Amino acid sequence: xxxxxxxxxxxxxxxxxxxxxxxxxxxxxxxxxxxxxxxxxxxxxxxxxxxxxxxxxxxxxxxxxxxxxxxxxxxxxxxxxxxxxxxxxxxxxxxxxxxxxxxxxxxxxxxxxxxxxxxxxxxxxxxxxxxxxxxxxxxxxxxxxxxxxxxxxxxxxxxxxxxxxxxxxxxxxxxxxxxxxxxxxxxxxxxxxxxxxxxxxxxxxxxxxxxxxxxxxxxxxxxxxxxxxxxxxxxxxxxxxxxxxxxxxxx
Numbered sequence: 001x002x003x004x005x006x007x008x009x010x011x012x013x014x015x016x017x018x019x020x021x022x023x024x025x026x027x028x029x030x031x032x033x034x035x036x037x038x039x040x041x042x043x044x045x046x047x048x049x050x051x052x053x054x055x056x057x058x059x060x061x062x063x064x065x066x067x068x069x070x071x072x073x074x075x076x077x078x079x080x081x082x083x084x085x086x087x088x089x090x091x092x093x094x095x096x097x098x099x100x101x102x103x104x105x106x107x108x109x110x111x112x113x114x115x116x117x118x119x120x121x122x123x124x125x126x127x128x129x130x131x132x133x134x135x136x137x138x139x140x141x142x143x144x145x146x147x148x149x150x151x152x153x154x155x156x157x158x159x160x161x162x163x164x165x166x167x168x169x170x171x172x173x174x175x176x177x178x179x180x181x182x183x184x185x186x187x188x189x190x191x192x193x194x195x196x197x198x199x200x201x202x203x204x205x206x207x208x209x210x211x212x213x214x215x216x217x218x219x220x221x222x223x224x225x226x227x228x229x230x231x232x233x234x235x236x237x238x239x240x241x242x243x244x245x246x247x248x249x250x251x
Contacts, residue, residue: 014056079108083217
């Protein structure tokens with residue numbers, strides 16, 4: 001048995017090929033095969049690349065330095081920025097536009113669930129000690145399972161894509177409480193490690209910013225940098241609201 005939820009266990013919890021750079025993703029929908037089948041008129045083969053750090057994330061290296069102000073971001077492929085240049089994803093735009101005195105560490109993973117986000121937070125936050133944590137919570141219809149055996153080891157991301165294969169069944173009350181459980185854990189982490197928490201649900205982001213109004217990313221599934229810019233502005237409004245509440249100027 002392995003405990004994947006050990007507090008501050010490791011930074012090496014990403015799922016992408018550590019330390020590699022490639023023109024297309026091996027783990028998400030922006031593959032060379034998909035590009036050849038359904039090329040976009042707005043993107044070229046070398047419009048972007050994927051560079052992964054040694055911890056397995058599409059991010060700069062997670063380095064521990066006492067002088068670093070860290071902005072840690074968590075979420076699914078919409079946080080990774082699948083199908084767009086890394087500088088166009090909302091974490092990088094948020095850092096460059098409003099928090100250029102912070103170092104952005106992007107711990108987004110394609111296919112991630114609220115379970116994934118919280119498990120990564122449990123691992124990363126005690127080590128990195130970020131000043132700000134920004135989470136774009138993935139769809140509630142996702143969860144993790146854990147395997148340790150001869151045929152399968154590690155974490156498995158589950159969602160609508162493997163619902164029929166594994167005969168998964170989602171009850172609204174179950175998914176709601178799973179999401180609340182994960183959010184409560186992150187709130188408890190906030191109290192212990194004293195970071196500012198910015199939180200947006202993916203379902204709300206899609207309501208506020210209709211994907212049909214934006215160009216598609218290179219994979220023709222995800223959204224372009226303009227969508228990420230608008231989500232980034234939502235996160236900054238969350239930050240300003242947080243500051244106003246704590247300074248007693250809200251209302």
